[in-house]
Amino acid sequence: MEIKKVNSRDLKKIVKLEQNIFKKNAISKDLMEKLIQNNTFFLKLEIGKIRKQIIGFIIGIRDIKERVNIVNFLIKPKFQNKGYGSYLLQKAIEEVKKLAEIKKIVLNVQISNSTAIKLYEKFNFKRDPTILENYYQSGESAYLYRLLIN
Numbered sequence: 001m002e003i004k005k006v007n008s009r010d011l012k013k014i015v016k017l018e019q020n021i022f023k024k025n026a027i028s029k030d031l032m033e034k035l036i037q038n039n040t041f042f043l044k045l046e047i048g049k050i051r052k053q054i055i056g057f058i059i060g061i062r063d064i065k066e067r068v069n070i071v072n073f074l075i076k077p078k079f080q081n082k083g084y085g086s087y088l089l090q091k092a093i094e095e096v097k098k099l100a101e102i103k104k105i106v107l108n109v110q111i112s113n114s115t116a117i118k119l120y121e122k123f124n125f126k127r128d129p130t131i132l133e134n135y136y137q138s139g140e141s142a143y144l145y146r147l148l149i150n
Helices: 008-025 029-037 084-097 114-122
Strands: 002-005 041-047 053-064 067-075 104-110 126-132 142-148
Touching: 002 084, 008 029, 008 053, 008 067, 041 084, 053 084, 067 084, 084 114, 104 114, 114 142
Parallel strands: 067 104
Antiparallel strands: 002 041, 041 053, 053 067, 104 142, 126 142
């Protein structure tokens, strides 16, 4: 298992993974390409010694001076609940802590995504009481989560 930075050669695999998991809520290929070029971090989680397989990724952008916004995070369903998500999220938090002036990490999560919510709460992300109505293209609402960084 390895965590590496995503590059333009990964675009096709990343977009396919995104579409398979998020369906209607998937980020477009054009936007994904821009995120590969303009991000604070875009990390992929690979397994396999000879034939590497991307099983997840996480994208963070510094949207304001003191904040990183995790705009996308996924682990293939058959690899969920096996520690891969925790491993990738921990590494992403470590990357954020290396950045000067960052005071918090924010992210949005579908209110129905109990697996992701448990993961974020395990890492001490706190839910904002406001629900973001119809946040996703599918019409589903989202919670906003925050993690304060020392």
